[in-house]
Amino acid sequence: MGRSLWTLLKRDITLLVLRRQDVMTIIAFFLIVTTLLPLSVGPEPETLRALAPGGVWIAAALASLISLDRLFADDWRDGTLEQLALGPAPLALVALTKITAHWLALGLPLVLLSPLMGYALGLQGMALLILPLSLALGTPVLSLLGATGAALTLGVRAGGALMALLILPLYVPVLILGSGAVSEAMHAAGAGPHLSLLGALLALALPLAPLAVAGALRIALD
Amino acid sequence: MWDGIGDFVAMGGHAPYVWGSYGAVVLLLGLEAALLVRRRQRAWTRLARQARRSTTARHPSTGSES
Amino acid sequence: MRPGNAQASAAPATPQAPGLQVRGLACRRGGMRLFAPVDFDLAAGELLFVRGRNGRGKTTLLRAICGLTEPASGEIRFHGDSIRTMDDARRMALLYIGHRDALKEELTPLENLQMHLGLRAVGNIDEDHLLDALEAAGLGERVDTPVRYLSQGQRRRTALARLLVSQATLWVLDEPLTALDTDAVAWMAERINGHLEDGGMVICTSHQPIQGLHRARTLDLG
Amino acid sequence: MNRRRIPWLYFTVPRNFYWLVQRLVPLIWAVAAVLAVAGLYVGFFVAPPDYQQGNSYRIMFIHVPTAWMGMFLYALMAVYAVIFLAWRIKMADVMARSLAPTGALMTALSLWTGALWGAPTWGTYWVWDARLTSTLLLLFLFLGYMALYAAIDDREKGARAAALLALIGVINVPVIYFSVEWWHTLHQGMSISPSGGASMAPSMLAALLLGTGACWAYCAAVTLRRAQTELLEREDSTGWTRTVSTDDAPPAPRGVAVPTGRRN
Numbered sequence: 001m002g003r004s005l006w007t008l009l010k011r012d013i014t015l016l017v018l019r020r021q022d023v024m025t026i027i028a029f030f031l032i033v034t035t036l037l038p039l040s041v042g043p044e045p046e047t048l049r050a051l052a053p054g055g056v057w058i059a060a061a062l063a064s065l066i067s068l069d070r071l072f073a074d075d076w077r078d079g080t081l082e083q084l085a086l087g088p089a090p091l092a093l094v095a096l097t098k099i100t101a102h103w104l105a106l107g108l109p110l111v112l113l114s115p116l117m118g119y120a121l122g123l124q125g126m127a128l129l130i131l132p133l134s135l136a137l138g139t140p141v142l143s144l145l146g147a148t149g150a151a152l153t154l155g156v157r158a159g160g161a162l163m164a165l166l167i168l169p170l171y172v173p174v175l176i177l178g179s180g181a182v183s184e185a186m187h188a189a190g191a192g193p194h195l196s197l198l199g200a201l202l203a204l205a206l207p208l209a210p211l212a213v214a215g216a217l218r219i220a221l222d
Numbered sequence: 223m224w225d226g227i228g229d230f231v232a233m234g235g236h237a238p239y240v241w242g243s244y245g246a247v248v249l250l251l252g253l254e255a256a257l258l259v260r261r262r263q264r265a266w267t268r269l270a271r272q273a274r275r276s277t278t279a280r281h282p283s284t285g286s287e288s
Numbered sequence: 289m290r291p292g293n294a295q296a297s298a299a300p301a302t303p304q305a306p307g308l309q310v311r312g313l314a315c316r317r318g319g320m321r322l323f324a325p326v327d328f329d330l331a332a333g334e335l336l337f338v339r340g341r342n343g344r345g346k347t348t349l350l351r352a353i354c355g356l357t358e359p360a361s362g363e364i365r366f367h368g369d370s371i372r373t374m375d376d377a378r379r380m381a382l383l384y385i386g387h388r389d390a391l392k393e394e395l396t397p398l399e400n401l402q403m404h405l406g407l408r409a410v411g412n413i414d415e416d417h418l419l420d421a422l423e424a425a426g427l428g429e430r431v432d433t434p435v436r437y438l439s440q441g442q443r444r445r446t447a448l449a450r451l452l453v454s455q456a457t458l459w460v461l462d463e464p465l466t467a468l469d470t471d472a473v474a475w476m477a478e479r480i481n482g483h484l485e486d487g488g489m490v491i492c493t494s495h496q497p498i499q500g501l502h503r504a505r506t507l508d509l510g
Numbered sequence: 511m512n513r514r515r516i517p518w519l520y521f522t523v524p525r526n527f528y529w530l531v532q533r534l535v536p537l538i539w540a541v542a543a544v545l546a547v548a549g550l551y552v553g554f555f556v557a558p559p560d561y562q563q564g565n566s567y568r569i570m571f572i573h574v575p576t577a578w579m580g581m582f583l584y585a586l587m588a589v590y591a592v593i594f595l596a597w598r599i600k601m602a603d604v605m606a607r608s609l610a611p612t613g614a615l616m617t618a619l620s621l622w623t624g625a626l627w628g629a630p631t632w633g634t635y636w637v638w639d640a641r642l643t644s645t646l647l648l649l650f651l652f653l654g655y656m657a658l659y660a661a662i663d664d665r666e667k668g669a670r671a672a673a674l675l676a677l678i679g680v681i682n683v684p685v686i687y688f689s690v691e692w693w694h695t696l697h698q699g700m701s702i703s704p705s706g707g708a709s710m711a712p713s714m715l716a717a718l719l720l721g722t723g724a725c726w727a728y729c730a731a732v733t734l735r736r737a738q739t740e741l742l743e744r745e746d747s748t749g750w751t752r753t754v755s756t757d758d759a760p761p762a763p764r765g766v767a768v769p770t771g772r773r774n
Contacts, residue, residue, distance in 0.1 A: 001376060007406030011392075018394045079388025086354060086384055088376040088409045148678060152671050156661045166654040166675060169647045170682050173689035180693065197692075201685070212678050215595075219670045222357050223555050234559060236566035236630050243569045243623040247576070251728060254615055258735055265742035269751050318664055319744070 001088045005097045008084070012101035026067045027109050033059035034117045045122045052121035053131065053182035059117075060110050060135055061142055061171050067106045068146035069160050071098060076154050076220060085221055091214035099147045099210070107139035123186070130185035130195070137198040138178040144209035145170045151216035174201060307331050307489045308353070308458060313362030315348045322348055323509045325362060332457075332487040335480065339493070340509030346493040347387065349509070350462050353491065354384040366458065380408060383456035387463060389447035393436040397427050397446040400435060404450055413453060421452035426472060440467040451479055459483060461492040473498065522601040524741045525750035531738045535731050542727030549720030557713040569627040571717045575725035577620035577641070580648060581683075583613030583729060587655070588680030591673035601737075603669040606676060607659060608736035612729050614652035620645055640694035644687045651679045665744075 016023055037055035038048055075081040075098075084094050111132050118131045149167035153159035181194030224230040233240045308330040315322045322345030330336055340346050351357040353364055355371040364371045369378050391400045401418050422431050425445045435443055444467045451459060459480075465473050477498050480490050492498075521527050553571040560567040590606035593599055624642050625635045636642070658675050662668030710718070745751045 001409060004407050004409040007403065007409075011403050011406075015392065015394060077388075078392065079386060079390035080392065082356060082384065082386060082388070083390045083404070084407065085356060086379065086382065087407050088380060152658060152675055153661070156658075158661065162654075162657055162661050165650065165657055169650045169654065169686065170678070172647055173682075173685050176689045176693040180696065197689075204685075208681070212674065215674050216671065219667055219674065222667060222670075223558075230554070233568075234565035236564060239566050239626045239630055240568055243572055243626045246622050247572050247619055250615060250619060254612065254732060258732060258739065262735070262739045262742070265739055269742060269745070272746055273752060316666070319666065 001093075004087055004089045005093055008089075008094060008097045009101050012098055013105060016101065016105040022070075023105055023109070026063055026106055027113065029066065030059050030063040030110050030113065031117065033062055034121070037121065049122040049186070050183075052118060052123050053127070053179040053186075055121060056114055056117050056131060057135075057138070057175055057179040057182075060114070060139060061168075061175055063110060064107065064139060064142040064146050065149075065164055065167060065171075066160070068102070068143065068150045069163065071102050071147055071150045072154055072217065072220075073150070073159075081217065082221060085217070091217055092210040095147065095151070095213040095217065096206075096210040099143050099213075102147075103140055103143045107143055110139055111135045118182075123182070126185045126188065127182050130191045131182045134178045134181040134191070134195060134198060137195060137202055138174045141174050141198070141201050141205045142171060144205040145174075148209055148212045148216060151213045151220065154217070154220035174198065177201065307334075307367065308491075309363075309365040310353065311363045311365075313349070313352060313364060314360045315345055315352050315357060316360040317345065317348055321360065326507065326509075328505075328507060330458075330489045330491065332489060333484050335484055335490045335492065335504045337492055337494070337498075337504045337506045338509065339506055344509040346509060347462055350384070350460050350491060350493065351386070354382060354460050356384070376409075380410075380455070381457045382460065383450065383454045383458070384460045385447055385450065385462065385464060387466075389443045391435045391443060391446060394434055396432050396434055397422055397438070397449070398431050400446060401449060401453065405453060408454075410453075410455070418453060421449050422446070424452055424475075425449035426475070441469060441472065444468055445472060448476065448479075451483070457488050459488065459490045459492070461490065463493055463495070465494050465496055465498065519599070522599050524601070524745070527601060528738055528741055528750075531734045535734055535738075538727050538731040538734070542724050542731060545720050545724035545727060549717055549724050552713055552720060553717035557717050558711060563631055566627060566630040569623050570714075571721045572725075573620055573623035573627055574718060575722040576616045576623060577645060578722060579725050579729055580613055580617030580620050580645060580652075582726075583609050583616060583733075584648060584651065584676075584683065585680060587613060588676045591676035591680075594669065594673045595677065600669075603673060604737050604740050605733070606673060607669070608733045608740055610652055610656050610659075611736070612732050614649060614656065616725070616729065617645055617649040617652060621649065638694070640687075640691045643694070644690045647686050647690070648683065651683070655679070 034056055037051060041047055041051055072081060075084065085091055087094070089097075114132045114135050115128050118128050123131060146163075146167050148170075149163040152166060153163045156162060177194045177198045181191035181198065184194055185191040231237060231241075310326060310328050310330075312325040312327060314325040323340070326349065328336065338346050338349060348357055352359040352362075353371070355364075366374060366382065367378060369375070371382075390404075391397075392403065395403065398415070398418060401422065402415075405413060405418075419431060422428070425448060427442060427445055427449065430438060430442055435446060438446065444464075448464060464476055468476065473496070480492070480498070483490060498504075521530050549571060553568055557568070557571075559565050587606045587609045590602045590609070594602035594606065621642065624645070628637055628639075628642075629635050655672055655676055659668050659672040662671055742751060
């Protein structure tokens with residue numbers, strides 16, 4: 001079974017590499033949404049710095065949302081998902097593997113780029129370090145929750161908008177704790193509690209979300 | 223408690239808020255109940271029409287358990 | 289290198305009970321019952337040909353047998369285990385090829401075949417054997433072009449090439465002959481006969497009658 | 511131990527459920543009306559004005575019940591969702607589906623009345639108070655459930671997907687409420703939440719409880735009636751609906767005292 005999951009991980013990553021332009025557009029989307037902040041709020045550093053954590057985090061959440069739309073859609077449409085369901089590995093682990101591949105290709109770049117965008121929005125010192133850390137803990141939870149929405153809306157008309165309605169309320173805790181961690185770090189009050197709570201959310205989502213995703217996939221495959 | 227209807231309606235100066243809240247509740251709950259009654263009637267008329275059609279047409283339509 | 293499937297070398301699973309037992313299987317779709325409860329047994333070397341007009345539930349029946357669709361009622365046992373609770377080894381003894389070819393368009397037929405085996409956790413079969421299988425399936429010169437550029441018939445042949453390299457004892461084939469030309473149909477019939485002679489089992493639906501099939505029992509869904 | 515086993519599944523048969531609702535709903539409507547009238551009377555004519563907020567606090571007698579009902583109906587919806595997913599009892603899905611619109615309406619009303627209460631008390635219609643924000647998110651969860659159900663064509667798949675979503679939602683509700691509470695306390699300093707129920711005069715408490723009772727009865731009656739209608743819409747005329755339309759009662763279950771009310 002391990003071999004099968006390992007093959008799936010490699011396959012998904014090669015597919016994402018082959019479709020590099022999809023990955024690029026989503027990363028570009030993240031950058032563009034972040035730059036909307038100064039354009040709408042004004043270049044004045046003081047206000048920008050206060051809004052920077054929220055801006056970067058909202059951009060990450062929206063980028064995660066639109067990238068998850070196709071997480072299962074292609075496999076579902078061309079019949080590969082059926083074969084995966086009939087494969088040796090349990091569907092929950094298959095889902096977790098696909099989410100991991102998806103996060104590596106799309107979540108990680110956001111984490112690596114975030115200090116750049118944070119600096120551009122006027123963040124300094126500790127906040128510039130806490131921002132990628134909070135995203136590193138938070139974006140996997142976004143992917144896990146988003147995958148549940150993607151699986152639930154498989155094969156549904158207007159799936160994208162519906163998925164946003166289903167999943168964004170569940171993103172709220174991650175958004176609060178993530179951007180809260182960064183803004184706390186700015187006031188040198190230490191982002192410890194926020195980051196540990198984010199870690200707790202991750203620890204909660206890792207085992208539970210794949211089960212929900214597997215349930216949803218089974219419904220879609222029925 | 224209240225001296226007269228006028229005082230009661232004025233609600234100590236908070237009339238728009240209090241009556242705005244209670245008014246919305248009464249209006250919307252009444253609307254929900256009314257819509258439900260209409261939906262129920264429509265369901266019954268559909269069933270009656272089907273019953274009439276199936277008895278007149280004399281073809282046994284396949285029943286389906288729920 | 290003689291083309292042919294690796295069926296002979298793999299030891300057939302020790303059947304405690306006859307291959308497949310289906311008892312009182314009934315399925316529903318869109319709230320309507322599709323067909324009267326179905327009962328049949330399938331032993332080694334037998335072919336079951338499922339016939340019925342469109343919309344009678346042939347595909348749903350096959351998917352229920354594989355465990356993809358949840359039947360409204362009934363029990364399906366494969367070598368004694370219920371298909372819903374059977375373990376991975378037993379699951380690998382079943383190969384389902386549905387309407388959709390389960391191929392990735394960016395990958396070549398060879399890569400798709402390697403992926404298929406990898407996902408089913410089959411040991412690393414050397415490339416020559418796979419190339420022989422694709423050759424036998426009539427894809428000799430197309431081995432290295434991405435599936436996106438292949439015709440519908442060639443895609444179907446690529447999907448069916450899995451039969452040559454699979455160790456599954458039960459083949460569940462849904463309309464295997466769609467988009468195939470005449471010699472491909474003959475090749476398909478010959479492969480099914482070979483599998484039956486090796487003690488395998490096949491459940492198959494098709495709108496065209498397959499000539500040259502011996503010992504075919506039919507199940508008519510009306 | 512009482513000899514008669516309660517036939518749990520008896521009322522999951524559509525015909526019996528229909529008949530049960532036909533008997534129950536008129537009674538529940540009566541209870542709702544009585545409690546509402548009593549609640550309004552006590553709320554407006556017995557409870558004294560609040561020393562601080564004057565009369566605007568009377569909105570509490572409708573705001574708090576609707577807020578409670580919103581959360582209670584979501585939890586109830588999730589319970590029916592679990593029952594449906596675990597035992598595939600169609601009636602559980604029908605109930606969950608019937609609860610959603612009323613739950614959403616209650617949540618929306620609690621936001622509306624909360625805002626109107628906030629205006630005289632905090633000076634603005636909307637303030638990002640922890641409870642108001644969490645209730646807003648609860649409204650989105652309701653809308654999400656209904657939207658997903660409507661978006662999937664096959665009813666069976668739609669029911670299972672929506673039930674799974676309700677389950678996922680109910681697990682997340684405490685996390686959302688906690689994180690919003692946490693977030694609110696960090697940005698405190700802006701507003702004071704309305705005076706808690708601690709120092710409530712008994713008549714105020716009575717009005718609140720009566721209001722809650724009326725709200726609960728209303729929700730029960732509307733949900734049961736909607737579930738009944740849902741059953742009618744799913745059946746074609748040759749099913750059990752033909753016998754019920756002549757309104758004779760189905761065979762009573764063994765050993766359960768059946769309220770033989772007057773045939774209405």
